[in-house]
Amino acid sequence: MIPLVVAQITDFHLQNNPDQDYRGFNVEQHLDRVVDDLLLQTPAVDMIICSGDLVHHGGPEGYQRLSRRLARLPVPSYWIPGNHDDAQLMLKSGDQQGGQLNQRSVVAQGWAIILLDSTASPDGQGGGSLSSTELAFLEQQLQQYSTHHCLVVLHHNPLPVGSNWQDQIMLANADQFWAVLGQHHSVRAVINGHVHQASDQLRGEVRVIMTPATSVQFKAGCQQMVLEDDPVLRQPAYRLLTLHRDGQIETSIKRVEG
Template identity: 35%
Template sequence: MMDSIQITQISDLHLGSDKDATLAGVNTLDSFKAVLNALNDQGRGDDLLLLSGDLSGESSAEAYVLLNQLLLEKGKQVIWLPGNHDDSELMQKGLINFPPSAVVEMGEWGILIVDSSQSGTPIGHISEAQLQHVKIGLEQLAGKAVLIAMHHSPIEVGSRWLDTQKIQNADALYDLLIQHGNVKAVITGHVHQHFDGLWGELILHTTPSSCIQFRQNSDDFALSDQPPGYRWLNLKASGVIETGVEFIAGFDQSPDIQNTGY
């Protein structure tokens, strides 16, 4: 029995179609590489990577090919899921060495991947097909501790402009997740900030972006000067999750905090 499964969640990479692509003045490939380097420095270089959406900032086929090449070179194990800036079909084609996973079983744990994205809007939604996938996945994982991973937050995080983009039909998903009593936590991206709270009876963690952060508790779009970040998780065989957020010290690029949107 494995004592602990180590996972690093990296979210909202916003990679562009080439190595020089930037978002609000930050080279997003550089910032992602800085996160990977930090994992090595902190002894987490062999973690399973969970990339929780917006891997490209513009649904770029080239971005996914670039990411595939980098992850392959680094010898990473990867689970990924789409965000609102992604194109699932292009992801599957570009991330050719990392086929999509819907349900992952590891020791005493199961990871259930949920697609909360919908075409043409930043607002989260769980389709009927995805709700059915969740129902079947939870049945498959009965008896295991379960971690749910998706892109959008199902609840408000305290930023008015972002909170309008939360999952529209979160109650339908919640009703499924609560039935089996074995969902230990839900992790999401999208909000470019860390947040730890409760969704009803479920523990919820959001994760900072690997490039730029949104300013917390803001009514309108606003950037923070926080550096790139990630979330680490230790899934214990007992069903307990240890988790925390790290920001990359010494990253030498700063976002343009005057930026008013993208």
């Protein structure tokens, strides 16, 4: 059986002005190099998931530039908002592409990929929550696809990463999230962005997989925000996930020169 290959790209932080850097880096160039690398990926991926912070408090121009970049890839793309996104503006921009970018779930080859919005109840510092409506949607989807292997996607990390400043702005109602997942045995993994670093943890039998950013990386295990200075780990990155029919997941991080 041919597995499903998914590319997760996250935390682009595109500025409203494409000539403006983010934390000293040309994030437009970083995203271009990630897209270029995806075009060369062999075997080709089946879909792209963009897991939030697509723009950095920007206007529609950032989403429009992103849409044009995604159009270069000959596979479908789907996106969810992060704390730096304007969720309503993002929805409008996605609907202008036929609504595909805002699709809430994707079912293929024995897998159900459930896309969540974790930007409710913002704390003004970067944290976010799943609204009661979103938790109900998650429950409904897990019931509907109980015979599938499920992959849940959100922006905010539902587990700590061991950096004090980041753990303060993780998913605020993670306990409620895990309570929903705990009622279902079909969830194989949760993937998220937000932390700008790699992590692969287990909570019970569920893998929690976190992915570095295309924009900039944050050094792990810090009390305050520190940019990654390792010459390899600081490169723009994305994640490949190979989803097998038996529920197994193979994953790797691809880093590109930025």
